[in-house]
Amino acid sequence: MSFWRSLNSGFRSLMHSKRTERELDEELQAFHDASVGEKMRQGMPADAAERAARIEMGSRNAVKHHVRSAGWESWVESFLSDLRLSLRGLMRSPGFTLIAVLSLALGIGANTAIFTLIKQVLLQSLPVYKPQQLVLFGKSLSNGILGGVDVGTYDQYTYDFALQLERHPGPFAGVASYSSFPPEVSVRVPGAGAAEQVTTSLVSGNFFGVLGAEPMIGRTITPSDASAPGQNAVVVVSHHFWQKVLSSDPAIVGRTININSTPFTVIGVMPERFHGMSRDFDPPDLWAPLTMAEAIMMQPGMLAPRSFYFLHMFARTSPQSSVAADQQWLDTQIRNYVLAGEGKTITPERRAEIGRLTDKLAPGGSGVSHIGDKYGTSLNILMAVVGIVLLIACANLANFLLARAVMRQREIATRLALGSSRARIVRQSFMEAILLSLAGGACGLAVAFAATRTLIAFVAEGATYSPLSARPDATTLLFTLGVSLLAGALFGLAPALHVGRSSARLASNANARTASGAGGRKGRFWPNALVTVQIMLSVLLLVGAGLFLRTLEKLQDQNLGFNQTHLLIAGFDPHLAGYTPEQVPALNQRLIDRLSAIPGVQSVALSAVPPMSQGAWHSSLTIPGYTPAPREDMGSVLERVSGRYFETTGIPIVAGRAIAPADHAGTAKVAVINEVIAKKYFPHGDAIGRTLKIGIDSVAGPWRIVGVAQNTKFFGPREKPSPIVYLPLAQIVGKNGEGIGDSFAYTMLLRTKRDPAGSIADLRRAVASVDPNLPLLQIRTIQEQVETFVSHETLISRLTTAFSALALLLACIGLYGVMSFGVLRRQNEIGVRIALGATQGGVQWMVLRESLWLLALGLVLGLPVALGAANAVRSQLYEMSPFDPSILAVAVLVIAAVTALAAWLPARRAAMVDPVVSLRCE
């Protein structure tokens, strides 16, 4: 209660400070009058009584000051007056204030930008009930359809296994599953115009229940919606789809939309932030029950027992069960399922192998994020980098404020002598720092917004819908505020300490400037220490930037195995235009013929995927005459290619011949292998003419090897060359030469004479002339395709370079400032030296020597730190030592050159000092 009264009266006196002041005056006057009256009553004459009363009271202002400081509002008042004083001080030196706020805005903005991304990519939880209870069966990052593997391989599961665990979840509160990739479907809304291509997630009936997600409108899919294959044509739509395609129709529930020509009933709309398990760009827009797999994927047999491994699984843990028990239960389920699928006789080796099967439970509260997987490490490294940049900016400001404090020595001493409390002077010095950092933080928010938008655009690689947002939320604002205050405290500390130590005696010292100027080593400790730290941190950043730049260069400049120019790649999917397998061989031929006729196109090919790809068709091989060791990996990438593929991609044939247009359904089945396979299975160079068989029934073979192709970096510039078998697309047909599910090609490749981007319009026209309904999904040049594989190296090297340049600039400004200030303070000394006969060169060297010492010290301290940091990011580098001497040399040279420049200017100025002027200054 007394707190409230105090608060209340405090506010009253703040609000009505004039009235409070008047009342106090009146009370003092009354006191004085009463005192005079009493003294006169005791017999004093009027004037003596008056004087005595006045002496008793002393200074009226002092009394008033003491009365006022009884309440907290006096603190506020002095705070406000300090604030005004600090603001005025900053306004008086607009240049300094501008540089300070600008460097802080860049530092704090960069920190906020990276933090915004880290928060959204790595830290944010799914918008569901108790997300921390969710666990993934494996990291669930690989997507696709596998066959002929054990359950749990690449975290992929079959429908029957998932259903079994859904019904009997063991120690879990629930186990659910969803398709590991979102199939693309063609959606037509009755009454609306053209069909939309959207991605769909197939989910188990209990998916939403286990996830704990509530719909915004209608209801979600329940187990009764996944009762029997083909029977449950219901769909839940995303907020984004609802807005974009369904025009935010509030009465959408119960309406019908056509998905791949099958009518589905819309049963619910999810909230804006919900994207299922996905935390990626272009997340699924529709959720349909797994039992509708055939209609959605346009592929039969997905749900047959022990057929296709295409599901990811997750579970909600029960508080009663431990992680170890959960893991053990899952492994037992996997092993039992695999055992039950084995033949009657199981070899002991196989039994032991099955006994080792496992899929490690992973925390699922943040969902599944490929962005996080790809950029997580980069973002963490960048967070450290921007932290260092901010530290350098802080060191700079600390130095500037320190210099100001020294300049104000006399003012401070005077204030102390006049009775100002040391605490108040320190507080004001701190306030200046905090004001600067808050202004920097506010501008930093704008910087961060722009930077985050650019970063998201870069990371999104042209995705149409992004779950990331540059808009700062409460956490981000809090982070920015925290960082600003921390930075302010950091760079306000040194000057505040300096002010706190100042003595009042200096004021009376006529030679104050000389005294402080000659403050000697002790006075220069802090500035020098701060500059050394800046040099040290700059070395660290420069070495980092050098390593990342070199890595990117190495990745891009290596021989990837195919020709990296003049190649245009376009994705397409005949499924979406309603093609059946039987129609595909004819379509492929028509496309090849039509595309070859485009002017400026040298050659054309079709294939399943581009020469560098995230995923691939994959199978185990059998080579007659080769006996594999137990558990030997006999796997290989399979690529199906049309006749002029090798000519078009520029992959050289090192032996035998390439696949030719003449290899068609009617001729003998032939294959081309790459050097990895040739070396492994045919070490004597006798591959040509031998045969191989493939573990997938539709393309089992045998295939006669007619050529060996050079190795390519199929899975990306960092990967080792993978084994690849190339099969003629035209020969992947059924027994009677009819098209089958694997006859589909999804990639068009065009070798052009000129800039491939110039042929995009022609390509679109050509495809439209074959079939106007055939959608082109993604058109890229081969350079763009390769760039997507080095995007995080590009990001980290570009940003680290930019930040280290910024850091260097800041360090430079800092050194220049410290040196200039030092020269200014030592003007007398230098004047005397020159008067006594010191040469200009001598004076220059004296000043320069000091900064060279700082440089040397910064390097000696910085290089070990830089080497340690380089070692820590070793895994991010490519085919290079983290201790690359050339990079270290360049970093040292750059920093030495820049330091010398920053020190040389003040040194030159020192040498120009006119002894007469500088001595007369005193």
Next chain:
Amino acid sequence: MGNGDVVQGTLEMLILKTLALEPMHGYGVALRIEQVSRGVFRVNPGSLLPALARMERAGRVKSEWRASENNRRAKYYMLTARGRKALADERATWDRQTAAIARILEA
């Protein structure tokens, strides 16, 4: 103490005790303390008025403007219930402490 300063920490107790008799204005309190202590303690306005302001903030006294004996406006201070309790507490503490000090000095 001979120089007229109040024993440190006791000024508030003395003010409370003085105001316990009747509401008074600032000078009245000072005068009463000086008279009752027979001139030993002299409270100047520089410490009295801030003390009164502090006590008012703490809710131990409240004030109002009234006409004084000589028909001038003056700010009168009076004890609140909280102030009365504070006086009792401080007095008890003080008695205990002086008794203890006395015992030590006599020992």
